[in-house]
């Protein structure tokens with residue numbers, strides 16, 4: 442974090458203000474950096490009031506902030522800097538957030554393809570409706586719809602498409618062909634999967650699967666008992682483990698460029714398993730000398746925590762476990778890229794992360810399809826990431842429209858936006874939003890509040 446003295450010095454040395462003014466604004470600039478490095482979603486007026494400045498003085502402060510790139514850097518590398526660097530600023534650059542506020546239709550900046558007709562697991566935290574699935578007869582037509590969307594998407598952003606669910610994508614036997622199709626158009630798609638079906642037979646039947654840019658396996662435990670507790674499936678860990686070991690060997694032997702990684706949610710009471718997780722990664726590395734696992738995303742489980750906070754004892758345990766994890770990772774899996782996510786990254790820095798908590802009353806009536814949308818096998822375009830499950834009560838209200846032989850994705854989004862369609866949220870609807878949706882809604886609400894308060898030119902603080 443920047444020191445006040447250094448800020449004052451630069452302000453004067455670079456001729457931005459007099460020594461007197463520098464003494465007055467220096468502490469405020471440091472407070473501003475500290476605040477937005479930690480709480481990215483605060484409306485400007487709230488910070489202005491906190492600093493007890495009138496509008497003119499606050500406007501001057503924002504002007505000086507913009508002149509010092511080091512201040513911006515301090516915000517982006519702050520404890521909550523990942524929100525800025527990974528999510529908000531790229532969307533600002535793409536103009537996707539402005540499109541939402543201006544009510545202008547455009548293709549979703551990120552589109553999730555949800556091709557899975559079913560799932561073999563029944564994870565206790567999953568919102569999917571037990572037994573609900575897409576009919577096998579829907580596959581052919583559904584895949585044709587997804588293919589048409591792949592052909593339709595603009596190619597400017599190679600990361601615009603990803604494959605997830607909804608249900609488990611690898612239960613769709615036509616997935617490989619869709620991946621190859623997308624790769625031919627230059628899309629570098631990531632697959633989010635449980636890897637239970639990532640068998641040798643699947644890979645042989647669907648060689649297109651090798652054309653994924655990355656495969657991210659959600660790991661639900663480190664032995665069969667943990668898997669069964671979480672997914673309800675017996676002996677699932679051994680199968681996923683065998684699939685990943687085999688994938689590792691073939692990927693290395695055939696020099697396939699696809700990246701391979703894991704997503705591991707630290708469930709309450711399982712922080713001590715982080716060291717065992719590294720042993721598992723090391724086992725996968727050993728299966729393919731010279732081609733270690735590429736990445737690991739660690740996440741904290743916030744479900745069932747109404748205020749979004751972890752209890753102090755658990756925080757301390759988790760922080761200690763993360764420190765031990767980091768030390769061991771540097772030793773046994775040095776090539777592994779570890780992404781701690783927003784919450785764990787902040788916790789590692791000794792702070793409580795501010796996770797946006799969107800409620801029905803703060804959900805946006807028109808959602809944000811210009812930023813992100815999801816499409817399932819029926820061609821239904823969902824506004825939120827956790828809504829795309831068959832039979833999920835109330836989720837149909839969050840379908841913007843259906844892509845079909847006579848209706849393109851562009852027409853669906855354009856129709857929804859230009860008609861000004863709105864979904865009035867009811868209690869519980871916030872669970873249709875995942876963490877990303879919540880971040881986007883929080884950002885858009887913040888930007889709107891700034892504009893309404895007369896800070897249009899400065900809205901959102903950084904852009």
Ligand code: SF4
Pocket residue numbers: 560561562563564567568569606607608609635672
């Ligand atoms: S979380 Fe994923 S793997 Fe688990 S039941 Fe839901 S869809 Fe299946």
